[in-house]
Amino acid sequence: MKIIRLILLILHIGIFFLLTGMLLNAYIPPKISPWFNLLSLGFPVLMIVYISLTLFWIFCWKKRAFVFIFSGLLFFNASIRWINYMPAKNDLSDLKIVSFNTKGGKTAGEQNIEKYLNSQNADVLLLQEESGNGLNFSGYTRGSIKALTAVFTKHEIVDEKLIDPDSEYIRSYGTQTDIKIRGKIYRFINVYLHPFKFEKSMVKLDGNNVQDEEKIKNIVKRLIPTFKIHQEEVAAIRKAVESSPYPVILAGDFNSVPNSYEYYHLSEDLKDAFMETGRGSATSFHDYKFPIRIDYIFSSKSIQPVRYTVDRSVRISDHFPVIATFRLQR
Structure with a gap:
């Protein structure tokens, strides 16, 4: 013993x-x-x-x-950052956001995605893997920039810009959109960090030692270069956050888990809405059995999170929609 x-x-x-x-x-x-x-x-x-x-x-x-x-x-x-049990807040909210990787409508079709998102009646929709013109929402204005992300809002878009990493080898996967809401401008940064592009067969171990060892090596070979790409993307996003003259809401599919380099640096000086108000598990990617949280909504300190929900009632993508409401500073 x-x-x-x-x-x-x-x-x-x-x-x-x-x-x-x-x-x-x-x-x-x-x-x-x-x-x-x-x-x-x-x-x-x-x-x-x-x-x-x-x-x-x-x-x-x-x-x-x-x-x-x-x-x-x-x-x-x-x-x-993975599992939280904050007490429910009774504050009134005046801003609702949905961040959702739609997978281009490949899982359940664009009509089901439109139906779901229209039912949410959100102020701003921040979508990832959605650069086409297929989706249409009544009463929303769509941002004009296409970068595998899309922004829809019921409010006035004042300005928008592609976020470019300082590298000619990395394609931009993020946008910043300045939106006027109730007389005040807020900067919404919608990001989709470089994906790892895994298929289930690539990460599923089958008990064969030789094959499993080779799969693990291939996984690591794919992860490490992507981490390095993320570092440059994170630097560009941080620049957009730090240079903003307006309060910021940063959301999207970070393709990174909590406690990663990406999480620590993207959340710097911002509130994680899940840590502030979340209850239960923050797992947002459900295609694998392993718990994975890679979708986030962060906000400037002047914007108070009221409620954060991972909507597991729908499976219209390989991600669950992430919904947050906020109390704006008057």
Whole structure:
């Protein structure tokens, strides 16, 4: 039994250091070391094992349980970016946003997407993987820029711009749209970071050691270059946020999980609406069984999130729609 406990202790300490390494994404960009970003992908599993081992030490009445409990507090914020239980707010909202990767209508057809989004009666629709002219919403004005994203709003569009990374090799996947709402201008930044372009067969392990090892190698080979592309895209988006003379709402499909380099830097000086008001799981991509949150809505500190919902009642894309309401500063 002592040998088993020693092995579990070593495992527990190892997981602690892996989780701590994940936190370094706030400081170390992928072009210097992409390995910390890889750790963020495994956070749910690592955290579940960490908690399970902590409970084991409690059950065994070991003093080390207290060490792991207090050490685990380092990962509290990291955890509530995935699962959160904020009390419901009774504040009145005056802005509703839907961010949704429609997958170009390939899953359920454009008519079903139109029907759903029209039923939401949102002020602003921020769509990803939707650069065509297929969708049409009554009472909305569509932004004129096409970059695999689309903006629809019931309010006046004052200005719009493509967000270009500072590289001739990277295609822009983001836009900024300045919209006047009740006499005040807000900047909406709609992004779709470079996709990993995985198919299910590429990530599904089938128990064959040789084939599974080759699949894992191919996954890593695809992830690391994409992380580096994201770094340049993030820099361009941050420039659009920091140079904005207006309050900002940043939303979209980041193709990045919480606690990643992308998350830390895109959320800098902004509120994560899920952390402020979310309840339950923030998982927004449902094509795989593994919990994945890659869709977000952030806002400037002057914009107060009131409610955040991942709408799991519909499966009209491989993403769930993400809906947030806000209280605007008067």
